[in-house]
Amino acid sequence: MKKIFFSLILMMATMQLFAQDNGVEMADSLRSNGKIYVVVICIVIILVGLLAYLFSIDKRLKKIEKENHINK
């Protein structure tokens, strides 16, 4: 059982090697410096802000609909 398990793990490790190393340049340094997270945080803040704004518009609209007796 143990042998099979280990050989499976080793096979998976080699699969990773085949998939990754083909010499195409990617933003690896940005990732290793950890600076990609800054970009992710900024984008998430913008998205959360815009979506919260959409929710607040939706809420206000619901109030106006109630005042105008538009039943949904």
Added chain:
Amino acid sequence: MHKIWWKILGSILVIYTAIAGLLLGVPHLAILNETIRNLYFHVPMWFAMIVLFSISVFYSVKSLSSKSEIDDIKAVESVNAGIIFGLLGLITGAIWAKYTWGQFWSFDPKQNFAAISVLLYFAYLILRNAIDEEQKRAKISAIYNIFAFPMMVVLLFVLPRLKDSLHPGNGGNPGFNSYDLDSRMRMVFYPACLGWILIGYWVYTIRFRIRNIENKQQHN
């Protein structure tokens, strides 16, 4: 569809794609490099647009038989919301093209036909504004919309395939899914499409509800 759960679901999916789309692994491909991540953001715009235009053509057909003003408003507001996504798709496509094909606008068949299909819907809105009488406007614009929708489908999915295009999926150039849309990318790509479709639908419902209130106030 006036419940809140699908709005929250759409928001969560869109935020998830921003995080996972930037951080998860992608195939290492020449020329594309990291721009392959644009797939999660550029393509869902077009899906959202197509879904909104389908809603529009559905209500156009319905308004022809029901003669109801509500159906007419639904048709025009979903086009209004869909055009925003179409324009965003064109702009993001042009930026992506600059860094992979070399130019913002290389008059690629896919780019040209996508621009024409957005113009088709601008023509729909202009046609509506040109007619004052409400009944006539609803009927003529509904019929125009029924013709515009298949034209849009043909322009986006049929004609570019008959020409040599740099865009994936056209002119003998296989689509992303055949060689590099691997399982890691599917994990982000499908939620991205669903999320942006839900957000697009939400924007359309807000526009429709505003228009509905304005309409009620005009009649009173």
